[in-house]
Amino acid sequence: xxxxxxxxxxxxxxxxxxxxxxxxxxxxxxxxxxxxxxxxxxxxxxxxxxxxxxxxxxxxxxxxxxxxxxxxxxxxxxxxxxxxxxxxxxxxxxxxxxxxxxxxxxxxxxxxxxxxxxxxxxxxxxxxxxxxxxxxxxxxxxxxxxxxxxxxxxxxxxxxxxxxxxxxxxxxxxxxxxxxxxxxxxxxxxxxxxxxxxxxxxxxxxxxxxxxxxxxxxxxxxxxxxxxxxxxxxxxxxxxxxxxxxxxxxxxxxxxxxxxxxxxxxxxxxxxxxxxxxxxxxxxxxxxxxxxxxxxxxxxxxxxxxxxxxxxxxxxxxxxxxxxxxxxxxxxxxxxxxxxxxxxxxxxxxxxxxxxxxxxxxxxxxxxxxxxxxxxxxxx
Numbered sequence: 023x024x025x026x027x028x029x030x031x032x033x034x035x036x037x038x039x040x041x042x043x044x045x046x047x048x049x050x051x052x053x054x055x056x057x058x059x060x061x062x063x064x065x066x067x068x069x070x071x072x073x074x075x076x077x078x079x080x081x082x083x084x085x086x087x088x089x090x091x092x093x094x095x096x097x098x099x100x101x102x103x104x105x106x107x108x109x110x111x112x113x114x115x116x117x118x119x120x121x122x123x124x125x126x127x128x129x130x131x132x133x134x135x136x137x138x139x140x141x142x143x144x145x146x147x148x149x150x151x152x153x154x155x156x157x158x159x160x161x162x163x164x165x166x167x168x169x170x171x172x173x174x175x176x177x178x179x180x181x182x183x184x185x186x187x188x189x190x191x192x193x194x195x196x197x198x199x200x201x202x203x204x205x206x207x208x209x210x211x212x213x214x215x216x217x218x219x220x221x222x223x224x225x226x227x228x229x230x231x232x233x234x235x236x237x238x239x240x241x242x243x244x245x246x247x248x249x250x251x252x253x254x255x256x257x258x259x260x261x262x263x264x265x266x267x268x269x270x271x272x273x274x275x276x277x278x279x280x281x282x283x284x285x286x287x288x289x290x291x292x293x294x295x296x297x298x299x300x301x302x303x304x305x306x307x308x309x310x311x312x313x314x315x316x317x318x319x320x321x322x323x324x325x326x327x328x329x330x331x332x333x334x335x336x337x338x339x340x341x342x343x344x345x346x347x348x349x350x351x352x353x354x355x356x357x358x359x360x361x362x363x364x365x366x367x368x369x370x371x372x373x374x375x376x377x378x379x380x381x382x383x384x385x386x387x388x389x390x391x392x393x394x395x396x397x398x399x400x401x402x
Contacts, residue, residue: 136152136199136200136201137152137172137173137200137201137202138151138152138196138197138199138200138202139151139152139175139194139195139196139197139200139202139214140194140195140197141159141160141167141175141192141193141194142192142193142194142195143160143192143224144190144191144192144224149167151169151175151194151202154169155169156169156170156171156172157169159175164179164180164225165177165178165179165180165207165224165225166178170205173201173202173203174202174203174204174205175194175202175203175204175205176204176205177204177205177206177207177224177225179207179225179227189223190223190224190225191221191222191223191224192221192222192223192224193219193220193221193222194214194219194220195218195219195220196214196215196216196217196218196219196238197216197217198216198217198347198348198349198351199216199348199349199350199351200216201213201214201215201216201327201328202214204220206222206226206232206234206245207222207223207224207225207226207227208226208232208245208247208250209245210232210242210243210244210245210252211242211243212240212241212242212243213240213241213328214238214239214240215238215239215240215241215327215328215348216238216239216348216349217238217273217348218236218237218238218239218240218273219236219237219238220234220235220236220237220240221234221235221236222234222235226250229250230250231250231251231252231253232247232250232251232252232253233253233255234252234253234254234255235254235255235256236254236255236256236270236272237256237257237272237273237274238272238273239269239270239271239272239273239327240269240270241267241268241269241270241325241327241328242254242263242266242267242268242269242270243266243267244263244265244266244267246266251263254270256270256272256279257272257273257274257279257309258272258279258292258293258294258309259272259279259281259290259291259292259293259307259309259314260290260291260293261281261288261289261290261291262288262289262290262291263286263288264286264287264288264289265283265285265286265287265288265303266285266286267283267284267285267286267325268281268282268283268284268285268286268288268301269281269282269284269321269324269325270282271324273344273348275344276341276344277310278308278309278310279308279309280306280307280308280309280324281301281306281307281309282305282306282307282319282321282324282325283301283302283303283304283305283306283321284303284304284321284322284325285303286303287300287301287302287303288300288301288307289301290307290309290314292309292312292314294312295312297312297314298314299314299315299316301316303321304318304319304320304321305317305318305319305321306318306319306321306324323335326369327372330371330372330373331369331370331371331372332345332349332369332370332372333368333369334366334367334368334369334370335367336365336366336367337365337366337367338362338363338364338365338366339361339362339363339364339365339366339383339387339389339400340356340362340363342366342370342383343383343398343400345370346370346376346379346383346398349370349372350376350379351396352376352393352396352397352398353396353397353398354398354399354400355397355398355399355400356399356400357399357400357401357402358400358402360402361387361389361400361402364387364388364389366383366387368382368383370382376393376398377393380393380398389401389402390402
């Protein structure tokens with residue numbers, strides 16, 4: 023029997039993917055009898071490796087002619103693996119609480135992420151990159167800024183070019199609900215997330231080191247140049263790039279700054295006390311106040327936003343909802359502050375509309391949402 027790929031759930035043992043099950047199998051395993059709404063519009067990720075063995079055994083039984091996921095047989099299976107339900111960290115409500123429809127006060131759904139950005143030049147002039155057509159959007163002797171396609175610009179510097187104004191800086195800024203990619207003068211690729219800004223020189227020709235500044239979140243693939251090291255300054259920290267692929271989350275309204283390495287190596291240094299850590303691939307530096315620590319994780323998840331989805335595991339609801347605010351341009355409030363700490367796991371797809379995303383989160387945390395214009399209230 024074929025399954026819509028969106029109804030397939032990826033199963034993890036800690037951070038390692040070990041298999042897939044259909045959503046119907048997962049519902050049957052937990053003896054869930056209620057309708058789950060528009061859940062099939064999204065992929066979900068759960069830490070449920072122990073359940074996979076039982077579900078595979080159920081498949082074998084079905085292939086041998088036993089009733090498919092019958093209630094009596096499932097209840098028997100559940101008596102032997104009752105501990106599995108306790109292992110669904112923060113997820114029990116997702117399966118056992120019947121879904122209630124999202125209370126939408128407005129029929130107009132909030133649009134998902136788009137390709138929008140504003141480029142500010144050294145002289146203060148601004149270029150709306152969203153409105154600009156493909157081609158050259160700015161030029162001066164030895165320098166062209168080209169809109170390659172929707173959502174991407176590239177700096178093209180001729181050999182020997184020096185900035186007309188010493189230290190001339192450009193800034194690219196994304197608004198709420200937008201992303202943009204910029205190819206810097208040295209060939210470094212930077213994907214800028216919503217509500218973020220990147221400040222950088224218009225050329226790296228006459229400098230000893232490549233230094234840029236970030237506010238918000240960005241993913242970097244740094245061009246190799248041994249003669250000119252690459253540095254990123256962000257909230258409370260400096261990053262010395264010793265490798266290539268990494269993600270920095272440094273929003274002003276986040277409690278901590280998170281720097282995640284996918285490839286190569288990075289040195290992260292606190293601006294306050296000069297404490298530093300050297301990251302290896304699949305590690306994340308977390309700067310929380312004056313404390314700098316390192317965690318191991320599945321690094322690809324942290325940069326999934328640039329590919330159209332946001333993957334989160336065991337994350338507090340208030341952290342997830344801040345991302346929803348940045349992507350969908352809404353303001354979130356809570357009827358009960360206690361729900362902010364509820365742990366969630368799953369995937370938000372950027373191409374979805376707001377009501378679909380909230381249905382997923384509603385099932386995950388056992389809450390309801392009310393939408394009024396661009397305001398979202400979390401109801402417990």
